[in-house]
Amino acid sequence: MINSEKRGTFMTFIQPHTKAYRKASLALFISGFVTFATLYTTQPLMPLFSEEFHISAAAASLTLSISTAVLAFSLLAAASLSDGFGRKKLMVLTATSVLGLLTAFSPAFPALLAMRALLGIFLAGVPAVAMTYVGEEFDPQGLGKMMGLYISGTSIGGMSGRLLTGLLTDVFGWRPALAIIGILSIVLSYLFWRFLPAPRHSSQRHAGVKAACKEYGAVLHRKRLLLLISLGFILMGSFVTLYNYIGFHLMAAPYHLSQTVIGFIFIVYLAGTFSSVYMGKKADLFGSAKMIKIAIFVMLAGAAVTLLPQLALKIAGIAVFTFGFFGAHSIASAWVGRAAGDQRAQASSLYLLAYYIGSSVAGSCGGFFWTHFHWIGIISFISVLLLVSYPVLFLAEFRKKGHSRLHVNQ
Secondary structure (H helix, E strand, C coil): CCHHHHHHHHHHHCCCCHHHHHHHHHHHHHHHHHHHHHHHCHHHHHHHHHHHCCHHHHCCCCHHHHHHHHHHHHHHHHHHHHHHHHHHHHHHCHHHHHHHHHHCCCCCCCHHHHHHHHHHHHCCCHHHHHHHHHHHHEEEHHHHHHHHHHHHHHHHHHHHHHHHHHHHHHHHHHHHHHHHHHHHHHHHHHHHHHHHHCCCCCCCCCCCHHHHHHHHHHHCCCHHHHHHHHHHHHHHHHHHHHHHEEEHHHCCCCCCCCCHHHHHHHHHHHHHHHHHHHHHHHHHHCHHHHHEEEEEEHHHHHHHHCCCCCCCCCHHHHHHHHHHHHHHHHHHHHHHHHHHHHHHHHHHHHHHHHHHHHHHHHHHHHHHHHHHHHHHHHHHHHHHHHHHHHHHHHHHHHHHHHHHHHHHCC
């Protein structure tokens, strides 16, 4: 017989086909959309920054890398603050959209970098607590699907930010383009605040430094969980590297594509919007380990196809790569949340820390491979990163089996 306390807890989860479920789904979709639309607006502009400010491709990539680096370390504080002040409140307190708007008025490249660094601090309030909110408030049986829905919002946000930036830049210039996207994000942020249901399962713990260090220490002692967390570095590092330098590749000979056309290439993000939900559901059915291996293989295949010279095949390769990435990220995010237990907020933050450090480090290192080896160097770098994920997954599965045998013997 089901324990009455467990039954009561189950009934307080946000259930499918309810008004609260629809509102929460829309709110989480919006949060992913706004976060990634704002974060990635500068990615298609890197060739323009390189020309306007007379800087190298690697220096231009800092407009994204500095945001993701600051964001990565800010996430550590965001998880603990969310325990003290409530997940929804902290998510709403972010000034992401306003800073995105102010970036348009940066007078010089150092000022632009400073504004993007500030943006990284405020962005941290959303993704860490969003992942934790999903893990705590929704029925665990559908966790993969719901995490996939949140990540589909990030994929559409990333696509829209890049696409709109490219289109608006060709018409008005990059500064008005960033201003328009900032205003749109402010409106969507208000809708997010209106729709997201208040959390019922987040504990209002004291967010002291000592308590936070204790929680993170508990996660850092769990080796299998650390292996799963490291997947964030591998996945995001490879993904951002490809998208950072594809603009340079396609604006050069023999393609000579315009900013608008390159912006429209980011419509392949729709493949990620589908795959994040689809692969999340498949992981619920067939297991995370099996499906994430398949998703990473898809990324490798897509990366290889981009080496072909025909533009149509190159874009198809990007679409396949994007499909695999969002599927793998969706699975890894939900997997970390399930494996973390009581340290879900801290584990999610550490996963995202690895995720955004991968974006910053690999994204900037890609500049070396682009400068010296061009596109084949970029794809070789990405392929090595992705191949590392297979021994990582093998070790994670091995440790799980070893732990299970030990538990049985005891």
